[in-house]
Amino acid sequence: MASSSKPPNQLPDEDRLSNLPDSLICHILSFLPTKCAVITSALSTKWRYQWTSVANLVFCDKFTVNYSSDLFENFVDRVLMLRKRSNIDSFTLACINTHDPPRVNTWITAAAMFGVRELRLSSAMRGVVLPHNVFYSRALVALTLGPGIVLDVIPTSACLPSLKVLHLEVVEFRNVDTTWKLFNACPVLEDLVIRRETTDNAKCFNVCAPALKRLTMKMYDESRPDEYWRTPVAAPDISDYTCVIDCPTLEHLDITDYTSVSYAASDMPLIVKAEIDTPQQGEATAALLRPIADVKLLTISDATLRKNGDLIDLPTFSNLTKLELRLLDDFSDWTWLLDMLRRTPVLQGLVIDSGCVSRDIIHDTCQEREPSCLLSHLETFELRQFKRGEDEMELLRYILRSAKVLKEMTIESWDIEKATKVLEELLGLPRCSRACRVVFS
Amino acid sequence: MIMSEGSMAVVKPEMKSYIWLQTTDGSIQQVEEEVAMFCPMICREVLQTGTGSSKNYAIKLPQRVNPAILGVILDYCRFHQVPGRSNKERKTFDEKFVRLDTKQLCELTSAADSLQLRPLVDLTSRALARMIEGKTPEEIRETFHLPDDLTEEEKLEPLRNMTDDPRIRLLNRLYARKRKELKEREKLKVNVEVEEESVDERSVDDLLSFINGGDEDSKGVRAPKSKKKNRRRKDQTGDSSSNNGDGSHKKDIDSPHTACQNGSVDDVSGPSKTSKFQDSASTTFPSKSDFDDGDIDDELDPAMKEELDREVEDFARRLNSVWPERMQEIPSLGQERRVLPVSVNGNGSLERYT
DSSP: OOOOOOOTTSOOOOOTTTTSOHHHHHHHHTTSOHHHHHHGGGTOGGGTTGGGGOOEEEEEOOOSSSOOHHHHHHHHHHHHHHOSOSOOSEEEEEESSOOOHHHHHHHHHHHHHTTOSEEEEEESSSOEEOOGGGGGOSSOOEEEEOTTEEEOOOOTTOOOTTOOEEEEESOEEOSTTHHHHHHHTOTTOOEEEEEEOSOOSOOEEEEEOTTOOEEEEEEOOTTSOTTGGGSSSOOOOOOOEEEEEEOTTOOEEEEEESSEEEEEEOOOTTOOEEEEEOTTOTHHHHHHHGGGTTOSEEEEEHHHHEETTEEOOOOOOTTOOEEEEEOOSOOSOSHHHHHHHHTOTTOOEEEEEOOSOOOOOOTTOTTSOOOHHHHHTOOEEEEESOOOOHHHHHHHHHHHHHOTTOOEEEEOOSOHHHHHHHHHHHHTSOOSOTTOEEEEO | OOOOOHHHHTSOGGGSOEEEEEOTTSOEEEEEHHHHTTSHHHHHHHHHHOTTSSGGGOEEOOTTOOHHHHHHHHHHHHHHTOTTOOHHHHHHHHHHHTOOOHHHHHHHHHHHHHTTOHHHHHHHHHHHHHHHTTOOHHHHHHHHTOOOOSOHHHHHSGGGTTSSHHHHHHHHHHHHHHHHHHHHHHHHHOSGGGGGOOOOOHHHHHHHHHHHTTSHHHHHHHOOHHHHHHHHHHOTTOOTTSOTHHHHHHHHHHSOTTTBOHHHHHHHHOSTHHHHHHHHTGGGOOHHHHHHGGGGGGGSOHHHHHHHHHHHHHHHHHHHHHHHHHHHHOSOOOSOOOOOOEEEOTTSOEEEOO
16 A cells, blocks of 8 residues: 655655644544545554544435445444444445434434534434434424424424424424414524425424524425416415414514415514515415514515405515515506505615516506605616517616616626616606616626 | 724724734734624623733633634624624625635634634634535545544445444445355356346346346246345335335345344344345445345355355454444434444344444
8 A cells, every 4th residue: 555656765755634732633533424434443543442432423314335235324323323422423324225214213212312502303204303312402492394204293292392393394294283283482583594395294383482583484385287377267275274373583584485385473573684575475475574564675576465466464564674575476567566666665675576477567657646655765766688579678768767776787697698688768768867887697 | 004094093002902822832912992892701800800902911812713813703703893884794704704715714713613613713713514415525535634444334325324233234245245156157058047147137137148148047047026026015014116026125134144133233233124224325325235235145155155254254253343432432322213323243143232
């Protein structure tokens, strides 16, 4: 086993790596998947047991050659048995193959027993039930449960006093009360990310978290086609899913929900940023938007704001300074937009993402009284995915005409040729605000 | 030395404050205050002991920081202490910054650690980790010029050389290999005996069919299913898809009767589960052929057995000589160690180490 050959008159290269202090070697090894860290035990005598001090365990059963489930299972067993340290900082288990369920269960139990602080589990094999002792883990700070994990019975006395971050990605909720029991056990939870793709037993998704700051919910329905809300007759309400959001300290809300038909939400006075995509839910969306009326930054799609063509019953967003609208739907005029802008009295920045659809807008429909924000507050306007459609031109003309304090209008377009033509045209338009710059990007 | 933004340029040189740093070789440098204070260790020294304000009271840097590496670290600090930089800028800088050779990276990690500059320690540690990841031990040794001081048997299966039972397994494998060789020599002489063999092992199959043209011999080889069942019985999980070696491993240990005491060897080998560990890194290890031979060693004549035993004893003695040092290195290896240390006595028997 030769090291690289050197010219004879050179000093042998020094082994600087092994001379680093053990704590540093351990730190370096902690950035490796556990498989690679263990390989270092074959390097030299000094390295035989360095890996046993590493507190981060990352197990992934992706093998390129010579796979057998025994291989992986035995490896995990041995690592857990032979470590020098009795605590585990972070434990990641990602399985794309089938494994013996009791053994997988044992590993997770062991991780919890060893005081794991960050636990990440995912399994392509469906039906890995989380062992009970995880729900009593005092040290757990971050828990990420990926696809394939099942939350079955959660003990009523479950308590996760340190849990701050919880990610549930396509986790199966087996019982009706699973959700509220789970969140009930996390008094200091700050960050919650939920992604659901199937309709499971949790008909009422109950997020009750007194300390929650960030909530992201992506709820899709496999049985519905993409963009189902585009059809003239909205898809029949086949689901009876409801969602309860009781998070009084919430600052950031991000909801994409194609399943729930009704919402109940507590007031959220601290809300700063919200992204809402709940198309064609009508009153349900209104019920969701009312508690976040104090939001400062809002990203929302037109399909969410309208039901069957009409603007839903919106509150006044008295603190909203930046609004980003995604245009996904078809519509024939911009009145709904003006109505929307009437509810945002202090809006300073407006971004419209024009999307892929070109619409036939009846010319000069924007004759009504301008929203007050256009007159007194709007400073920046941005149009994305500009296609030089008549609908967009109409809008641009209107904005330029009405926004009194507009400082900058940005138009994002991929087509430079079109852009230059439009720029010329726009520069020639009557403008309300003198200081306005038109920028293309 | 003034590298600052435009606004700083108007400041007269004497208005800028400097910190004086002394490296172990005695040389003293003067560094802009805001750059030096980016290092927590220097910051602490300045605030707590008041040193660093003049050449006579230069801050003595830790031993691991030589002038050259100090310069590199200060470059890092100089860039990052500027508050207005975007995350993207910092990331781009970092990526370029760690394009160093292993020698420099190690020095840098060590020095940054002694200055408690955590972000730089993480950056260089990650870079070193990237250089380790995915490589074989040989490749890693080459990259970092590590000494190649493990014995061959310790290197045979890297992932398995974590406990001490591989030694025993190694012994057994040596047995089995030897036995196989002897057996094959015999078979070459006497074809008839082949039919009574119970080996249904592939490699032996191949060998036999190659020699014998693959007619009645191969049939004979495939026939003894009963032996296979024996092995399966020992296999705890009953997973028939796993290597044949599982159960036979146990048999293997039992078979060299003269050399082992059954009781202690069983302890040493642990539950038959551990035998699977061995099979796992099967890329480097010709598992199948060896274990199956455990079934037929009673057919060897005593003379050959003796020869085998002598070889094994030699080997075991060799292993054993390294054993005591090993034991001291491992104060505690996990909580559930089931393997008990074993030594080989003078008479060739394996006994529990006391």
